Amino acid sequence: MASAPWLLIGIGLLLIVFAVLYIQMRKINKRPVDYYNLFIMGIIWLPIGIIMDYNAFLILGLIFTLIGIANKDKWEKNRVRWSDYTDKEKKFHKIMIGALTIILLIGIIAFYLLS
Secondary structure (H helix, E strand, C coil), X not given: CCCXXXXXXXXXHHHHHHXXXXXXXXXXXXXCCCHHHHXXXXXXXXXXXXXXXXXXXXXXXXXXXXXXXXXXXXXXXXXXXXXXXXXXXXXXXXXXXHHHHHHHHHHHHHHHXXX
């Protein structure tokens, strides 16, 4: 049980590093907000929040859904598809998806081992 805080701290630090990398990439590639993806993410998080009885997912899902619906007129205009990305952006996204998947798996394994 003593290793649990260090594991959580490590995962938190990795998330901070990825957030900083994302912010840096966002400054380089100034793309508009994709409201369609916000709407889809909200629609996914709403039932997860209800099923798991986890208010954070429920509230964020509701917020993302409402922001997406409020900006429905910008869905097609701001939509970024995989083919719109440059090769550098595609590589970065693949690395981020892989790293976040590994962090998710580590978190799930840690949760089950510690509970």
